[in-house]
Amino acid sequence: MYGTEKVSEDAERTAFRRAEKKYKLYYEDTFKSSKKKKQLKRVDLSEVLDFKSILDSYNQNIQLSQGISALQCGFNRPVFCLENRPERAVNVNDVPPLQCLRFYFIPGALSVEEQCQWIRDSLTSFPQPPNRTNHNAIYGPIHDLFVAAKEKKVLVEEESSLPSLDSGANYCVKNGDSHRWKFCEGHLAILSGKTGKSVSAQVLLRKLRWSTLGLQFDWSKRNYDVSLPHNKIPDGLWQLAKRLAAPAMPVGEEFQPEAAIVNYFGLGDTLGGHLDDMEEDWSKPIVSMSLGCKAIFLLGGKSKEDPPSAMFLRSGDAVLMAGEARECFHGVPRIFTDEENAEIAPLELQFSHEEDCSFLEYIRTSRININIRQVF
Ligand code: OGA
Ligand code: MN
Numbered sequence: 001m002y003g004t005e006k007v008s009e010d011a012e013r014t015a016f017r018r019a020e021k022k023y024k025l026y027y028e029d030t031f032k033s034s035k036k037k038k039q040l041k042r043v044d045l046s047e048v049l050d051f052k053s054i055l056d057s058y059n060q061n062i063q064l065s066q067g068i069s070a071l072q073c074g075f076n077r078p079v080f081c082l083e084n085r086p087e088r089a090v091n092v093n094d095v096p097p098l099q100c101l102r103f104y105f106i107p108g109a110l111s112v113e114e115q116c117q118w119i120r121d122s123l124t125s126f127p128q129p130p131n132r133t134n135h136n137a138i139y140g141p142i143h144d145l146f147v148a149a150k151e152k153k154v155l156v157e158e159e160s161s162l163p164s165l166d167s168g169a170n171y172c173v174k175n176g177d178s179h180r181w182k183f184c185e186g187h188l189a190i191l192s193g194k195t196g197k198s199v200s201a202q203v204l205l206r207k208l209r210w211s212t213l214g215l216q217f218d219w220s221k222r223n224y225d226v227s228l229p230h231n232k233i234p235d236g237l238w239q240l241a242k243r244l245a246a247p248a249m250p251v252g253e254e255f256q257p258e259a260a261i262v263n264y265f266g267l268g269d270t271l272g273g274h275l276d277d278m279e280e281d282w283s284k285p286i287v288s289m290s291l292g293c294k295a296i297f298l299l300g301g302k303s304k305e306d307p308p309s310a311m312f313l314r315s316g317d318a319v320l321m322a323g324e325a326r327e328c329f330h331g332v333p334r335i336f337t338d339e340e341n342a343e344i345a346p347l348e349l350q351f352s353h354e355e356d357c358s359f360l361e362y363i364r365t366s367r368i369n370i371n372i373r374q375v376f
Helices: 015-023 051-059 112-123 145-150 186-192 201-206 235-248 323-327 345-352 358-364
Strands: 026-032 035-040 068-071 079-082 103-106 154-159 172-174 179-184 198-200 210-214 259-266 270-274 286-292 295-299 309-313 318-321 330-335 366-373
Touching (some): 015 295, 235 318, 259 270, 358 366
Antiparallel strands (some): 026 035, 210 259, 286 366, 295 330
């Protein structure tokens, strides 16, 4: 599901894959001395739905395009609802489907201050054990990665048979087998690096792709492993998810946020087309928030053969997927990190007031997505 521009042979086999290819950062060009050459390309963004301009038009009482409706549901802003994916032909004789698409878009759902807070949490507290990250499989639980990256620490492998020099240190990690990984000062790592493996915390931070909160998702089995140790979804996120989910909830029911996946994207990172089908009850929405650099989101149909709709996701936007939208392929083929397209000036301004510039540095070239689910 996660990729860094790996192009498979069947890259153009389905309409969804063709759209992914259209919007991704690079294309594979010529074969030069048996190596595929990657070319930066210009992308035609004219077909990408832009809910920021849809909101502007709506605020000026301009009629919405066919297939998009606006709901007023107790927020201080409208919630847009995609009724049918725009390019899907609608036959006038068709009986309306019993269950409609129920894809909701709330542009600017989060204030700049809220966005900053969720970015801080996503980088500091959310990846802390017992929450798991993509690094667990290799390094075991890692504590305080963001701080270690700021301090230019290096994660060094030690043989566990050797007594640890500072087994009481905060930064000690263990992955359950015969190896032990420990953060060291950069210069000490150069010395110890002669015998064991080492990797800088900055590299690990750049390669952080996901962390899981609440009930832990097991990617290898593609299900929730309730036996894994876990904390409850943090209070603030719990409250926010309930509030955002409300427009997509069955009448009289309240959303129960039980699990969240935090996705981290750097330049060239993509999230391939997939379904989120491991939750028991699909009548409950998935609540998804975007932070940092702007992205392109693809919402397809139930088959990858259905041509997807592309839309921009900006920092502060929230998306709800309920009903039929729960059964639709979706993914993120592109994030924009250039100044013109990233659209993070308000975030940059807010972070630039802080003495600690590490959040500003990270978010300038990154996107974070927090995806909250009710599992049972
Ligand atoms: C997911 C997902 C979308 C996004 O994590 O399942 O679909 O906007 N994320 O990153
Ligand atoms: Mn998803």
